[in-house]
Amino acid sequence: MDSLTYPFDLAAGWLQEHAILPALYALGLMNWEEVAYGWALFAVYGATQVVVTYAICLPLERWRPVERWPDSRAVTVDIFYTLLSRVGLLPLMTFVLFYRVQVFLTGWVTDNGWVPPTIERVFPFLLGQPVLTFAIYVVILDFSEYWRHRLSHLFDWWYSLHSLHHAQRQMTFWSDDRNHLLDDTIGFVWFMAVALLIGIPPMQFPLLVLLLRFVESLSHANVRLWFGWLGERLVVSPRFHRAHHGLMAAGLASVNYGGVLPWWDMLFRTADFGHDYVPTGDPSAEEVLATGSYAAQQAAGVRRMVRTVAGRGAEPAAQSDPV
Template identity: 35%
Template sequence: MFHEIVAQLDNMVSALQTLLYIDVVQPFFYRFGLMGYDEDTYDALYWVIIGVLEIIITYLTLRPLEALRPVEQWKDRKALRADVIYTWIAKLGIINIAFFFLLQPLFDHWQSLISIYDIPNIDIDSLWPGVTDQPIVSFLIYLVVLDFAGYWYHRWQHRFGVWWELHAVHHSQQQMSLWNDDRNHFLDDIIQAAFFAAISLFIGVQPTQFVVLVAVSNFMQSV
């Protein structure tokens, strides 16, 4: 039952991805001579769609709670505008997409070195045949591993001076709201994207799984 629901949701996202690609992206790229980015942008659309869904679900879940029992009241909700902008940038995967475009050659080279020199990685799917190769089980394991890595990442952000100077942006909000979680320094987001991409590669996470893992993890943090 669960697998059928997930499959249906994935089919819906894929159909929307194809629709946007054909009717919006391709005509725009053709018009401005950007067809060289055509294929990569199709993959990036998956990030964007998942990000939009994540923002909608987060808002529908938390906004009623915030209205019912707010931490504090503001005379003008325009004070939250910066945090809303940060949220859209982070949740739409813009940082991850930029990371993909700028560092993809280095990432491909790294994967080649892993293969050439037979550098070991962890194949979680094969740890316990019949159990860990179940999609929901492997997904939950990945989620726990990345959440644990995120815990240490956050501790390091607070411990090391230069890193803290970047992370301090996250703690610079003047108003507490459902939008606070994503205010981060751009460079810190780049470091974080690289950190979690490397760990995901090491434990065998597939690209589409990585997108959903990031979305679920971000939603949990917002809650």
């Protein structure tokens, strides 16, 4: 594993030593150096995610596209979302907030005579078994994400934020990260609550996180691709996830909520293994949510939520049937 992670660590270390530390020193912010290194690692892995995803998904989209568009200007904003989410400010905030809250709360639990929960404490044989440990974390987290995602479609105020993700009619591998900031914030709090319950270490499994994020990006790709009868039931494919983004599935009665594993959809009867590659989008969303700039989309998301909470908003596609 060392030889695989070494180049990333080397790049993050170089960034830290030659760019971040001098900048922090000049700005009088050296007390942020630990956090900054955490961000450097996130950013290096995030940038690699972007490059790897681009290198694999773009040829796939060119090879067997579901749709061809006269121009792809609407995709540009999704690229911005991706860079912001995987390389920019969001990883920094995630690292800072998550780490600080985790240290504070687990320390508080220890103070009160309890041992903070971690999977490895329950199953000590997992110490030194990073792949197996990570696999268990993935199953638990994906289960939790299934329910967060499903609830974001169930509550109309929440869906009014989440509709930004669904409004994209030109869905590509860049679309995975197009989310409203408030929706991302709720997702972060949700993740943190679960992470605190099971004691997730932020940077212990960076390569495996990279792999999972790739699966999530690929599932949004504009490509006619499925993994066969068995594969479709093991990992979320572009076809499976496309059904979730289908025009008729937008809103409160969608299908295929799973992020990486389709198991929860199968278990809770929300799976649709149909063979169609449906058009994507949210007919109830303002046009700006589909084609506006980043700022315009964020503002429109808030407007829609306020209208919904005030009872004046157009209901999202609540009456639509699952695809």
